[in-house]
Amino acid sequence: MIRVPPSNQTAVAGTDARFTCQVSERRDIDYVFWKKVTVDGFTDVISYNLNLLNTSKYAIEGDFTLQVRNVHVQDEAWYECQAGVDRARAHLAVEVMAANMTLVGSPEPPFKKGAFVNITCSAYHSRPPVHIRWYHGRSDITSLAAHSCSQIYGPEGFSDTTSMLTITVTDDRHSIRCVASLPGTNISRTEFWNPLIDFETSDATRSSRYSSLLGMSVSAICVLVYVVTWSDVQ
Missing domain, CATH: 2.60.40.10 (Immunoglobulins)
Known part of the structure; x- marks a missing residue:
């Protein structure tokens, strides 16, 4: 069960972004997933429990807080936390200073x-x-x-x-x-x-x-x- 869902974030290119997902009443058989959902609907699994598929781009901190490192425009998407049957998502907007x-x-x-x-x-x-x-x-x-x-x-x-x-x-x-x-x-x-x-x-x-x-x-x-x-x- 998701107790505190992630909230929308805005980050400047080159910085990090964080999405909180606090989970309670988690059973041993329940997995906690983080997924990236792009504007065209493509879904990419980022992690399950504390296991990351790309440790250079992402990190899991504390109670399943997702860190997106060194963001760029291609990271702009919806980030979804799934705990058991519960799902919650938030959007990452990326800003870029004038070149x-x-x-x-x-x-x-x-x-x-x-x-x-x-x-x-x-x-x-x-x-x-x-x-x-x-x-x-x-x-x-x-x-x-x-x-x-x-x-x-x-x-x-x-x-x-x-x-x-x-x-x-x-x-x-x-x-x-x-x-x-x-x-x-x-x-x-x-x-x-x-x-x-x-x-x-x-x-x-x-x-x-x-x-x-x-x-x-x-x-x-x-x-x-x-x-x-x-x-x-x-």
Whole structure:
């Protein structure tokens, strides 16, 4: 008899996941199984009692708690505990941080004071789409540039996320930061934008400084939205 069934879990790729299955009133003739049930209905036996079929991928801890080691997208499935005639299952969702991230300005530097520059922040191949936030020095300016676009592709749900921001170049030395965060986790990546700018002075000499924001001259543009749903790839 299953006293405490497993509960749904979310894990970041490369970490471990655990499913509890506490069993009571177990007879000597009763087996306790763990099974993996994929979205297409395929069932793979992981263990019976304390015996594992793959000791490098799985472990049994305590009262039949299942540990799934070093999870990756292929581990996303239902995990079922069976004790005698009792069955209980829970789902494992796997998240993946962006594999790469870029932050580029257009037009290319050097810039003159007062010029408008578009800055594009892109995070590639995450699952699910990342959240993008913008900072000017220590100030969070996301409310001024709150729009971002995600392109979700393929049955595994990976995505590229892009956000674009328009600034006015000044002689303020604070940098622009783009922070991409994986939802529901403390995992993030940061890119800095600090190109040199080119000022013209009265004596025609030039000096290089840093670019930043001028007042509220900020806008956000959503540049790409295309979503492939699960039904589209069947």
